[in-house]
Amino acid sequence: MVTNNPLGAPLDTFITGVQRPFLISGPCSAESEQQVVETACALQNSGIHLFRAGVWKPRTRPNTFEGRGEPALDWLMTARRETGIPVSTEVANTQHVEACLHAGIDVLWIGARTTVSPFAVQEIATALEGTNVPVLVKNPMHADLPLWMGAIERVQKATGAPVWAIHRGFSRYGQKEYRNAPMWEMAIALQTAMPDLRIICDPSHIAGKRELLEQVAQKAMDLGMHGLMMESHCQPEAAMSDAEQQVTPAQFEALIQGLTIRNAHIVPADPANLGALRLQMDSIDEQVIELLQARMNLAREIGKYKKNHGMTILQMRRWKEVFKTRGAWAEAAGLGPEFIETYLEQVHKESIRVQNDEMSQKKPDNK
Ligand code: PEP
């Protein structure tokens, strides 16, 4: 079991001594020794503090590339020897932790799909007991602050080294601009609850596409987040996972150079900070619009059904029921009756417009 810092200096000093932004980059997945080493060497002059590559890949669906597993840890260590840059990978169970400790991996991270399970996080924490390895804890898939904090606390109790958080956005129902909704208010709430915690932003998994990386990274810097984890690959288009969100090491370097790093701190210890409150409001409005879009998509589907079954758009019984139930929910939530009436009328009007649009399409749908 490796208990000493493989960098040869207290990791605490190494990590806390670094100026913002703390930079982590490397491929989503370690695919081959050549790809890992080539990417790491190409990142050598970009100023990164930590190299990343996933060795065990938690994929949503089976029969997709699930990583090269344990042998890939040696490739990371080769990259480390060649570049002098410390290396990190994702762990999801005891066996992963032990293999990483044995190989000498410098920093571990816990992925979003693992943070959701206190059993899994506790298993990792127990495997880390008595060691001195820094750990980065990604937010859980869904926006549950106590669950994220609980995972951080479990790991903090186990390792003697710093534990940081990674904000990688949250899964959300419906159409969306981002792969994972940033919900910046969650990072702010975490910083408020744990003022000494360092939070790194992962624009790659928030954005899901290269074009949005810069804007997300800039926002994270404007919020005063401590650093960035961004995926890079020597041949992004050919990547075996997350191809659309990866950039070349040269593009990564250019993107970082183009960022404005402000000292101004919006990520606050003070929950009454005006900037923080406005950010929360922006994020809520964004979610309201996404939900309205999801509602209109359903209205369109219902429009197709009505058309194919010879039904009229306006169904008075259903409309009365909607009006009554939503009115009661709004009242219980303390919203003014006039406001909710106007809102429902407008939503209904828009649903009718969408369904009219469907009805006026010439060909019947074969649904
Ligand atoms: C990753 O960093 O490659 C990864 C799988 O991320 P997440 O856990 O955020 O989905």
Ligand code: MN
């Ligand atoms: Mn990835």
